[in-house]
Amino acid sequence: xxxxxxxxxxxxxxxxxxxxxxxxxSAIDKIPGYKEEPYxxxxxxxxxxxxxxxxxxxxxxxxxxxxxxxxxxxxxxxFIKDLAKSINPNLDILCQASxxxxxxxxxxxxxxxxxxxxxxxxxxxxxxxxxxxARTNLRSAGFHIHVGYPNNNIDTSLKMLLYIDAxxxxxxxxxxxxxxxxxxxxxxxxxxxxxxxxEYRTLSSFWIANESRLKFIWKQVIFDLYxxxxxxxxxxxxxxxxxxxxxxxELAKELITRYSLIHPSNKTxx
Numbered sequence: 001x002x003x004x005x006x007x008x009x010x011x012x013x014x015x016x017x018x019x020x021x022x023x024x025x026s027a028i029d030k031i032p033g034y035k036e037e038p039y040x041x042x043x044x045x046x047x048x049x050x051x052x053x054x055x056x057x058x059x060x061x062x063x064x065x066x067x068x069x070x071x072x073x074x075x076x077x078x079f080i081k082d083l084a085k086s087i088n089p090n091l092d093i094l095c096q097a098s099x100x101x102x103x104x105x106x107x108x109x110x111x112x113x114x115x116x117x118x119x120x121x122x123x124x125x126x127x128x129x130x131x132x133x134a135r136t137n138l139r140s141a142g143f144h145i146h147v148g149y150p151n152n153n154i155d156t157s158l159k160m161l162l163y164i165d166a167x168x169x170x171x172x173x174x175x176x177x178x179x180x181x182x183x184x185x186x187x188x189x190x191x192x193x194x195x196x197x198x199e200y201r202t203l204s205s206f207w208i209a210n211e212s213r214l215k216f217i218w219k220q221v222i223f224d225l226y227x228x229x230x231x232x233x234x235x236x237x238x239x240x241x242x243x244x245x246x247x248x249x250e251l252a253k254e255l256i257t258r259y260s261l262i263h264p265s266n267k268t269x270x
Contacts, residue, residue, distance in 0.1 A: 003229055007062035007196070008069060008221060009146035012208045013055040014077070015094040015139075016084055024094065024139075026054040026105040030087050031080065047076060054101060054111050055141055056080050056093070062148055062196075066218045070211050077208065097178030097186075097204035098140040106137060114184075119201050122161040122189035123237050140181040141205035145221060148196035157198040159228065165189050166234040167224040167261050168217065169202045169244050170252050175213075175269055176206040179247050188244035189237075202244065212270040223263035234259055 016027050031051050033039030038048030038059070046061025058080065060072035077093060084091035105111070118127040145168070147160065165188055181204050190201040207213045227234070235243075235255050243251045256262055 002225060004149045005064075006225055007064055007146075007148040008218070009060055009062035009148070010069075010073065010144060011057060011059040011146070012073065012076075012143045012205055013052060013057045013141040014080070014205050014208065015055060015096070015099055015141060017092055017094040018088070018090050019092050020090040024054075024099045024101045024105065025091065026101075026108065026111060027051045027056040027084075028054060028108050028110055030084060030091070031056045043079070047072070049076070049080065051110065053113060054105060054108075054139055062146065066215060066222075069218050070214045073208055073214055074211065095205045095209035096141065097176055097181040097206045098138060098184070101137050101139050103137060117192065119190055119192050121187065122158055122165065122191055123241055128185075128187065128190060138180060138184065140184045140186065142186060142201060143203040143205050143207045143217075145200040145203065145217070146194065146196070147198055147200065147221070147225075148194075152197045154193065157193060160225075161189060161191050161198060161200065162237065162240075163228040163234060164200050164221065164224045165202065165244070166240050166255075166259070167227055168200070168220045170235070170240060170255055171220060171262055172203055172207070172217075173244060173247050173252050174249055174256075175216075176204055177247075178204060178206065182245060182247070188241040207269075210270060212267070216266055216269040219263045219266045223266070232259075234261075 015024050018025050028051050033050030035050060038050045040048050048059045050057050058076040063069050081093045120127050186202050186204060192199045207217050
């Protein structure tokens with residue numbers, strides 16, 4: 001199907017919530033692991049767990065099938081849920097783009113730390129502005145997609161990012177209706193280069209809430225790679241930026257129809 005052998009991985013973030021109070025709680029001191037030393041005890045090879053700001057963050061190993069992609073993310077969601085409930089039976093996971101967090105959950109110094117490394121915008125080639133969220137109680141959760149391929153190089157990765165932003169990013173705003181996260185993170189074309197390829201950082205944790213959404217994103221990523229290899233037509237960069245950064249659903253629908261941006265067999269996510 002493809003000229004290259006691709007792998008797809010992810011390191012999603014999610015909130016913890018107290019279902020009794022209906023308030024988000026900090027994962028600090030509840031979820032083990034740190035950026036420098038992820039928690040791996042009892043986890044299969046290639047999986048890891050840590051806290052990032054007040055969020056729980058995990059990673060899965062790179063895969064080449066939809067089944068493994070969905071299975072691995074669901075496994076880690078359940079692992080975190082069980083871990084949280086072992087501390088307090090009222091705790092659960094919350095997969096959404098952003099949330100206002102009670103001030104008492106933001107006292108820890110880590111709750112004021114944002115981003116260990118800068119990320120970049122594929123359209124400007126410059127770094128994205130550092131979030132000012134430390135001055136607010138808004139926090140956001142991302143669903144980062146990692147694409148690996150052999151003999152990767154910067155020029156190819158940057159071109160692939162244009163395709164993934166059009167084919168994954170544009171359809172995403174129709175279903176993920178959160179309008180606050182992009183004041184912090186996740187603007188159009190947000191990425192980091194990696195030794196194996198690149199990391200696409202525009203999507204939110206909304207997409208890991210259930211298997212239907214995960215399957216939708218997987219199919220769109222695969223469709224994106226197909227379109228990239230066949231050099232199909234996609235919207236102009238300025239239009240993609242405007243559509244995603246302004247959450248312009250009507251323009252997104254128009255572009256999807258005009259450029260056939262959704263895989264024909266993909267189903268509307270639940």
